Amino acid sequence: MSIILSLETSCDESAAALVSDEKGKIDLLANEIASQIDEHARWGGVVPEIASRRHLENLPFLIEEVFAKSKLKINDLDAVAATVTPGLSGSLLVGSITARTIASLYQIPFFGIHHLEGHLSSIYLSKNHPKPPFLVLLVSGGHTELIKVDEGHNYQRLGRSHDDAAGEAFDKVARLLGLSYPGGPAIQEIAKKGDPNRFLFPKGRVKKPGGGFYQYDFSFSGLKTSVFRQIEKLSSKNKNLPIEDIAASFENVVAEVLVERSLLCAQDQGLNSLVLVGGVAANERLRKMMLEKASKNSVKIALAPMEFCTDNAAMIGAAALLRLSSSSKYSSMELGVSARWPLEKADSLYDLNPPF
Ligand code: KG4
Ligand code: ZN
Numbered sequence: 001m002s003i004i005l006s007l008e009t010s011c012d013e014s015a016a017a018l019v020s021d022e023k024g025k026i027d028l029l030a031n032e033i034a035s036q037i038d039e040h041a042r043w044g045g046v047v048p049e050i051a052s053r054r055h056l057e058n059l060p061f062l063i064e065e066v067f068a069k070s071k072l073k074i075n076d077l078d079a080v081a082a083t084v085t086p087g088l089s090g091s092l093l094v095g096s097i098t099a100r101t102i103a104s105l106y107q108i109p110f111f112g113i114h115h116l117e118g119h120l121s122s123i124y125l126s127k128n129h130p131k132p133p134f135l136v137l138l139v140s141g142g143h144t145e146l147i148k149v150d151e152g153h154n155y156q157r158l159g160r161s162h163d164d165a166a167g168e169a170f171d172k173v174a175r176l177l178g179l180s181y182p183g184g185p186a187i188q189e190i191a192k193k194g195d196p197n198r199f200l201f202p203k204g205r206v207k208k209p210g211g212g213f214y215q216y217d218f219s220f221s222g223l224k225t226s227v228f229r230q231i232e233k234l235s236s237k238n239k240n241l242p243i244e245d246i247a248a249s250f251e252n253v254v255a256e257v258l259v260e261r262s263l264l265c266a267q268d269q270g271l272n273s274l275v276l277v278g279g280v281a282a283n284e285r286l287r288k289m290m291l292e293k294a295s296k297n298s299v300k301i302a303l304a305p306m307e308f309c310t311d312n313a314a315m316i317g318a319a320a321l322l323r324l325s326s327s328s329k330y331s332s333m334e335l336g337v338s339a340r341w342p343l344e345k346a347d348s349l350y351d352l353n354p355p356f
Helices: 037-041 048-070 089-106 115-125 166-176 183-191 221-236 243-268 284-297 314-326 343-350
Strands: 002-008 013-022 025-035 079-085 110-114 134-139 144-150 154-160 273-277 300-303
Touching (some): 002 048, 002 089, 002 314, 013 048, 013 314, 025 048, 025 314, 079 089, 079 115, 079 314, 089 110, 110 314, 110 343, 115 144, 115 343, 154 243, 154 343, 166 183, 166 243, 183 284, 221 243, 243 273, 243 284, 273 284
Parallel strands (some): 002 079, 079 110, 273 300
Antiparallel strands (some): 134 144, 144 154
16 A cells, blocks of 8 residues: 655645555545635736745645544655646745655655646546546646546647636636636536526637638637627626626536537547546536536546546545556656646656756
8 A cells, every 4th residue: 555645736726635545446545625716816816926825834734634634644655746737836836845845854755746647637536437548628727628548647639728728718707797716616606597598609619720620629718708799798788787697608608619529539539438627627517518418429428526626636646646556756856846848748757857
């Protein structure tokens, strides 16, 4: 059995977890999150400077808490892990330096984890998860990607957004509607009372230079502009804004686009398993629509457990356990952090000469 302490500080959630694995089964021993959302909500989005300072304040308490709850001691650890890319550099540094300090003091391996590999690994925290190869729809505040996952940490990006990420679109449209940050949960709540068919918003498509469209790619900026125009039009007529209907119509079209293109991609690639992860994967309309449409297409859907869709340290721990069990490599203590790094190059985080 291996026990790992994992830390997540890439954006606005400070998180720590203790995970273990036995015979390939991952156990979550303790999981703590300190959300900074309320503090950032005042500014309508994440303020990087505030985020780093709060991570610094929160992390020692979270670490103390996971050890207290699991009744484990720091000497029980086999390794320590932290998200090192992508994310806000200042925030990433707090988790990474904390993890490296523990690794060096207790002479245990350090695993720098790619945040997207963390999101993908959230599926392994569910009871009935598929085995690679499978297709992943990763939808979060910073990413909208279709990734083919093969055995041995092999990733191939088959689709992506050319502008805003799906979560970013939720956040921006929520702001247009005067709703709070983060936009996803706020829109989901108000959309429950709305008519999803009242407004016909566009399903952004990305043109290929030689003609035709990228079938598995996404574009959400036109959708956001279309919602903005609709709001302007209704406001100029001094009408009461039907924000429930706008929210429901917006949420519906985002869900339709994500479901249609993911299923098409899965079928074209001959993949009969489709996995849904990331903050937007917590969206109830999206989860329901995905399950309904997939049943007609004979694609099996695996949904990340709701509590592990948005940022958390349990998924980072799951990713680290899979790295630990699949190879003898771990990260150099010289590995720093990077605001961006492609998932396809996640293996390089375990090189003797680290890439950053
Ligand atoms: O994965 P995540 O916590 O952080 C990133 O790595 O980006 O995702 C956060 C994003 C935000 O944009 C938030 O509005 C969105 O996920 N989100 C949702 C829901 N819950 C969170 N979007 C739609 N419906 C939700 N229920
Ligand atoms: Zn995330």
